[in-house]
Amino acid sequence: MKILAIETSCDETAIALLDISGALGKPNIKILGNTLLSQVALHEQYGGVYPDLAKREHQKNLPILLKQTLKEAKMSEAELRTIDYIAVTAGPGLEPALWVGINFAEELGKSWDKPVVPINHMEGHIYSVLYQDKFSISNFQFSKLELPALALLVSGGHTELVHIKDFGDYEILGRTRDDAVGEAFDKTARMLGLPYPGGPQISRLAENSRKRSKEDKIKLPRPMIHSKNLDFSFSGLKTAVLYRLKLENGLDDKFKEDMARAFEDAAIEVLVEKTRRALLELGDEDQPSLQLRRGAVKTLIVAGGVSANLHLSRELKKLIGEFHDITLSMPPRLLTTDNAIMIGIAAFIRLSREPEILRSQIAIRADGNLSISSVP
Numbered sequence: 001m002k003i004l005a006i007e008t009s010c011d012e013t014a015i016a017l018l019d020i021s022g023a024l025g026k027p028n029i030k031i032l033g034n035t036l037l038s039q040v041a042l043h044e045q046y047g048g049v050y051p052d053l054a055k056r057e058h059q060k061n062l063p064i065l066l067k068q069t070l071k072e073a074k075m076s077e078a079e080l081r082t083i084d085y086i087a088v089t090a091g092p093g094l095e096p097a098l099w100v101g102i103n104f105a106e107e108l109g110k111s112w113d114k115p116v117v118p119i120n121h122m123e124g125h126i127y128s129v130l131y132q133d134k135f136s137i138s139n140f141q142f143s144k145l146e147l148p149a150l151a152l153l154v155s156g157g158h159t160e161l162v163h164i165k166d167f168g169d170y171e172i173l174g175r176t177r178d179d180a181v182g183e184a185f186d187k188t189a190r191m192l193g194l195p196y197p198g199g200p201q202i203s204r205l206a207e208n209s210r211k212r213s214k215e216d217k218i219k220l221p222r223p224m225i226h227s228k229n230l231d232f233s234f235s236g237l238k239t240a241v242l243y244r245l246k247l248e249n250g251l252d253d254k255f256k257e258d259m260a261r262a263f264e265d266a267a268i269e270v271l272v273e274k275t276r277r278a279l280l281e282l283g284d285e286d287q288p289s290l291q292l293r294r295g296a297v298k299t300l301i302v303a304g305g306v307s308a309n310l311h312l313s314r315e316l317k318k319l320i321g322e323f324h325d326i327t328l329s330m331p332p333r334l335l336t337t338d339n340a341i342m343i344g345i346a347a348f349i350r351l352s353r354e355p356e357i358l359r360s361q362i363a364i365r366a367d368g369n370l371s372i373s374s375v376p
Helices: 040-046 051-072 077-082 095-112 121-130 181-191 198-212 235-246 253-281 310-320 340-353 355-359
Strands: 002-007 012-022 027-038 085-091 116-120 149-154 159-166 169-175 299-303 327-329
Touching (some): 012 340, 027 051, 027 340, 085 121, 121 149, 121 159, 121 340, 159 253, 169 253, 253 310, 310 327, 340 355
Parallel strands (some): 002 085
Antiparallel strands (some): 002 012, 149 159
């Protein structure tokens, strides 16, 4: 099926035209056209995404990207009828931004007489791992996505552990109670005087610190690492960084590198330990501690912007080595941040499983807090 996918949940405007067929676990994905415009430079002065500015930029960029995508796909106006569906992100995200994409998609649907399918943004991140290239991060050669799976979703707006029982069947095991981990990276970077987005900046400085010393010279707390649940909290870690910075008369380059490393080590250790706990809780209590119940989890999926973090991928590879018969699946760097390709792939999954949604075309509504366990 040919799917035109639209993504406007935050500060990336993206459109992709995909031709997808085959099995759900390993579809044949052809990217006919793919365009994306990032608004990072515009939002940098605010230290984060400014919703009204994001909305305005999406309105300006969508017609331009549509034209570029169709041109890249070498698709003429007459060939538009070969597109089967239009997919659009309905949530979660910034509602003003989401509405721009939804309204644009519905106008196209009316103009082209094509059904419009609402997609959950986090479901898109999960299925971003289905598109693999030679740069994909995995312990094993990708054959197909084996379910059930556990997904660690880490981005600027979300930190969640999701049990994927089957395609379209999700249970949230744990989520952040305050800041998402990506947001905590950005706020810590801001305190260190680093530009937005802060995640790549923190990672770069942290790696410099590790090259200079094997020891972490600054110790920070690991919030909720020993809690009885699988929830996360990163606001306390951010506050600990602030208090530590107040003890310094000035922030030289080495101190910034060591602080970035301390923060990254703390945040990543919490993510990895909670993931380990989730894997164990999905196992059989009667089995040895690291032996999962047969078939309980076959794949660990890690997706979202923070999945591109080098230290996180290193630590997850160590973690997966502790368990038997689990594959680590992470998207290629191209698909770690928000993009339309993942929205198109999620639409393929949904349409393959729920073709009946095409018979009930109701108005799509933006939902900034849409849960992965909800149908948009």
